[in-house]
Every structure is written in structure tokens, then in C-alpha cells.
Amino acid sequence: MSQALQEEERDGAAVLDEPTVPVRAGWTTSLSLATLAVFMAFMTPIQILLPLQLQHIDPHGKSGALSLVTGLGALVAVVVNPLAGALSDRTTSRFGRRRPWVLGGALAGAAGLAVTAAQHSVAGVAVGWCLGQAGLNAMLAGVTTPIADRVPLSQRAQVSGWTGLMQSFGLVLGALITTLLVTGVWSGYGTLAVLTVVLALPFVLRHPEPALPRALRPAFDGRAFLRSFWVSPRLHPDFGWAWLTRFLINLGNALGTLYLFYFLSDAVHYGDPGTGVLILTVVYTLFAALTAIPVGRVSDRVGRRKSFVVLCSVVMAVAAVLLALEHTWPAALAAAAVLGAGYGVYLAVDQALVTQVLPQARDRAKDLGVINIANSGPQVLAPALAAPIIANLGGYTGLYLATALVTLLGGLLVRRVRGVA
Template sequence: MKQAVERSATPSPDSPDSPDSADVFAEPTERVRAGWTGGLSLATLAVFMAFMTPIQILLPLQLEHIDPHGKDTALSVVTGVGALVAVLANPLAGALSDRTTSRFGRRRPWILGGAVAGAVGLVVTAAQHSLLGVTLGWCVAQAGLNAMLAGVTTPIADRVPVAQRAEVSGWTGIMQSLGLVLGALITTLLVTGVWSGYGTLALLTVVLALPFVLRHGEPVLPRALRPDWDARAIARTLWVSPRRYPDFGWAWLTRFLINLGNALGTLYLLYYLTDSVHYADPGTGVLILTVIYTVCAALTAIPVGVLSDRRGRRKGLVLLSAVIMAVAAVILAFLHSWVAAMVAAAVLGAGFGVYLAVDQALVTQVLPQAQDRAKDLGVINIANSGPQVLAPALAAPVIAHAGGYTGLYLATALVTVAGGFLVRRVRGVA
């Protein structure tokens, strides 16, 4: 068995049958096809559409109806508790995925199961008429969607060769922004009402997961190679020592700071358009800026991903993306006009597109052990959700006491650039 596990060949990822289980920990060498990338991208789109649309649109509307005077505090409570669930659920689901010996593989059961659980959570949330009920329903949705996220983020490390990872990461990465845009369009133009919005998202979450789950097999984990299935052992693995694995630690910190900058820059965008730009319809303005941002991210993610794969270089492009995003923040800091906001959205999108493709590829190259890929990527994903909790606590005092929106966007630029420069501390990736 040991000799079999050490084989380097990887079966075709487009086979409907499960590939040879002996290759479960092998470093992938065969390029994945467009159908595989498309299926994974659709599943990723489902996750982020279900994540972002309630936070941006459905939860605020629902909570405004429940408590018109305390809606802001209520939204903070619901999203804050949900983010805490996400921080815990993602690496835990990843650890369980790494230990799954199903004949359908390690990732697909969690993608489909997480999609179903997330859909149930969305439907439960829609039926609530109290702050406590909405909070509990959203926690169920977050737990399910984070289990699904653990499943969709790992196949790139499992199945895609290093020389193709930035390209594939570009396709899956732009699904984050596209999910928000499509979710907003669906819940504002195609359906009306909170219940129909949640219901439509729940249905799409499951439907969009099916192509990847049903069409693309994966190696089965033999029971003899399964890591310890013990609560204490799993809990111990959730801590990844930055001293023992410094590249992993620096990659985590880089992602945390860049995502913190992104969270700071977007958190009060609606109020920025209202108070500083004086845009007549700030809600529509945010949607327009999001579309501009998404289009520009899509235009840079794939070409830069291909370039990064061909050159075999990641760190310089991560730093470049951070600098570009910081430029967008500086524009918002000093030029308070609608035209400047649109230019900043385009620049920010271009920079974030580069970042989405290259940073995800870099992260997959610093994972400590092949048998813990999903868990380790779950730990990395804390650097995505953690800033969403921290940003409100940092942004409010900056706006109040350190220069208003100019101070906020300058802080955004500084944090983002700091994250970009820290990627240079990663030694094992060019």
C-alpha cells in the first residue's frame, strides 16, 4: 500500500468513475479539463451566492421588518454570530472531509451534504419572525455552507497540478464577486419578497452543486490510510504551528490583512456614497460599483492566472495586486465623486482579480501535509471570515475619530499594502 500511495500518476479528473484510491495523496500531474473547472466553478458560485446575498440584501430587509428601530444592531448580531460559526465550522468540516472514506470520495459528500444543509438553513431563516430565530436559522445556514465551502476549495489542491492552479483558481475566484452580483439581480429583479429570495437561493445552492458532484469522480480514501478519527486528535490538528510551518503562517497573515483591507473598504460603501459622494440612489450605486468591480476582476483573474502558471511565480503578483487595491483605496480617500468611485471600483476589481487567482494557487503550495488539505484550507479560510468580524470594530472609531472616510480608506490602503509585502516572507514559493 505504501508503494501505491507514493505513485505520482493521477487519473483523469473527468472520469465519472472514482479514480484509483492509491492516488489519494499523490501530487497531481495531469491537467484538468474545462468541464471539471466549470463544474467546480458552478459549485463555488452557489456557495458565495448563498453567503453574500442574505448578508447584503435579505437579512437587512428581514430584520428591518422585525425591528425597524434596532435593525443595525440586529444585523450586527446575526452576521457576527454567523461569522463565528463560520470560523469554527470550516476547518472542522475540512478535518472531517479529510477522514471521509465514502465510496464517493472525500469531497463530494461534503459538497452535496453542505449544500443541502445550507439550503435548509436558508429556508429556516426565511420562516423566522424574531431576532433569535433569524440568528439560529442563519447559524444553520452558515454551518452547512461552510461544510460545502470546505469541499469546493480543496479539489484544486487535490486534483490540479501546480502549473495549472492559478488559472483554475482564477475561474473559481471570480465566482465570489459574480455570486454577489447574480444574487442581487435575482433577489431584486426576478423574485420579490424575502421568502421567495431565500427559497430561490436555497434551490440554486443545491442545483448548482450537482454537476460537479455527479459528473466528476475522485480517489477514495482507504480506511488503512485514514487519519485518526478521534475528537482530541482532530482538535489538535486544527492548530497549525507557524514556527513549524512558517510559509503557511505568512501566507495566512498575508490573506488576513488583504481581506481586512477589503472588508474595511467595502463595509461602509453605502454610507460613503450617501454622505461623501451624495449619490442620489446609493443602493443602486453600490450595485453599479459591484458590477464594475466584478467585470474588471474577471478580466484580470484568468489572464494573470495563466501568466503566473507559465512563469511559475506567485509572490510578486500578490504584492502587485495589493498595491493596485491600495491605489483604489487612495482614490476613494481623496476624490469624493461618483466618477472617482467608478474608477476606484474598476481599479479595485482589477487588483482583486489578480489576487484571487494567484494567492489561492500560492496557498495550495504551502499546505503542510497532503492528508490534511481540507482542514488546512479551512484554517486558511479563517483569514477570509475573521476580517468580517474585526472590520466593524476597527472602522467605526476610525470614521469617528481619525479623519472620517478619508482616514478609513487610507487605513484600508496601509493594511492592504502591509499584507502584500508580508507575502515576501514565504520562502517555498517563487
């Protein structure tokens, strides 16, 4: 083997090493802005723009149309996110493995949002939203993995707290934009499309990352590539339990938030449900901010993750029970505060936990993409579960009781993870 090839492999191995050098505030800020972009583009349409657009297109079938569109989009996410992650792991660009996917995904996601805005049929909205989901999930693969790539364990929950908080802040900023700053569905989608690209640029342009040497990229074998997406829970039980925990907690979150707009309109009888969603999201995000960073610091300091996940699941289940029992505006405000406090803990600690159960360093983005199926998969399943629950099992009371049970079960199962404290 030539000396140049040996040096290239040694440098590549360093790319795959467990990180030990602390990241700086500027790096965390830029990654957080990119994360804000992707979740603002994800969640604002689901919470506000798609319900408004579909209500105008099909007033009588709005609930079924929303379930169809969001379910198909989530199905695209289930496929694209791990696929983009796997390709990211194999990327040998001189710009690094993650940044090309962040920028390319942002551009593709913005284009998908623009296509969605121009549609006037349920089928057209579904196609546009699926295109947007494909681009945004490629971007998500790029913004999720740098924490495992670059952040040492002593900082991981704290940095995860900042990036996780952007998920909630994305809802607030997106709701402010689409309810107060711009009017109309088209302008809302267009503004989100522009911001998705603009907010991704600081991380892409200001923070170079080491390239993966071509010598360390394995030869492509289609069958082996497809098999790699199955991570055996028998061989990697901690990964399996962490995946199931995340799936159940996110299923509970999806069940509880998918019909929030209609819950405020039909059960609470709030006069302006769009503004109501905004107010609840602000309360939710404020309380998430109060817990995410402090709890992340404590988790990093004591080196414990699982007990905090159990705690957050209990808190979130309490919020769901409150919504199940009281269909009033004050109860909704209180539930938003409790839910935000619990989810803030979850955002910080669970992401740190899953980065500690990844099977191989060279497959970090692919394995995190498989983990992220536990985020997008519930978006496919939740509409199929929520609609019959509302119709046949107690309406919104039944829906939120189911939310509490699923969330609590997810938190309890995290105790089966053995390799993380």
C-alpha cells in the same frame, strides 16, 4: 499484511499524490458553478438581503444589528470550515472525500437561508444566518480543496482564477436576482436557497473522485484531532505568512465592503443604494474578469506568485484611498474598477500560492480550512473595527484609509514566504 490491504494502501497513496494530469474544461466549469453557488449564497445576503431585512426590523439600530449578525455568522464559519475540512479528509465514502460535503453543505446552507428569511427579530435573523453559515462553510470545504487534490501546478493559478472569479460573479448574479428578478426579502432568500443546491449538482453528479481507503484513515484520537488544527508557524513558516497575508488582505476587503450599502446611502447620497451596489459590483466583476484569468495564465507560465500578490495589494489600496478622499458616485465607479482589477489578480494567484504551502497532503482540506479562517475571521473582526472607526475616527474617510493600510501591509508580508517564488 494481506495483498488486498497492500493494494488498497497503494491506491490510497495515489489519492494523496501531487496531481500531474491536467484537468479538463468540464471539470473546471462544474467546480466553478459549485463555487458560484456557495459565494452567491454567502455574499448576497451580506451585501443586500441582511441590510434590507435588518433595516426593516430595526431602522435606528441597523448598523449595529448588521455588525452583530454578520459577526456571529463569521464566527460560526471560523469553527465549521476547518472542522468540516478535517472530517472531509477522513471521509472514506465510495463517492469520494469532497462530493458528500459539497452536496450535504449545499442542502444545509439552503435550509439555513430559508430559516433566516422567516425571521422578524434581530435574534432570529442571527440564528438563521448562523445555521446558513454552518452549512455553507461545510460546502466551502468541499469546493476549495479539489484544486489542491486534482489540479497540477502548471494549471493551478488559471483554475484558481476561474473559481475565484465566481466569488465576484456570485455578487453580480445574486444582486441581479434580489434587485431585478424577484421582489421581497423572502423570495430573495428562497431563490438563493434553490440555486445553491442546483448549481452544486453538476460537480457532485458528473465528476467522480477516488475514494480514500479505510486502511489509510488514522484511528480517531480526540486530543490529537483537536491539536491538528494548530499549524505551528515556527514549524511551517510559509504557511503562517501565507495565512497572515490572506487575513490582512481580506480584513481590508471586509472593512471596505461591509458598509457599502450604507456608504452609498449616507455619504454618497445615492438615491437607490441597492441598485448602486449592483452597478458597482458589475463594474468590479468586469474588471476582475479582465485580470484574473490572464494573470493566472502568466503566473502559471512563469511559476511566480508573490510579486503578483504584492501588485494586487497596491492596486486595491489605491482604490480604497480614492473612496476615502472622494464621496461621489463617479469616484465610487472608478474605485470599483480599480479594486476589481486588483482583486482579480489576488483571486487567481493567492489561492495557487496557499496550495503550495500546505504541510501534508493527507490534511489538505483541514489545512485549507485553517487558511479559510483568514477569509471568515476578518468578517468577525471587521464589524468590531469599522463601527468605532466610522463613529470616532473620521467616518467613511477613516474607514477607507484603514482599508488601504491593512491591505497594503498584507501584500508586503507575502514576501516573507520563502518556498514559493
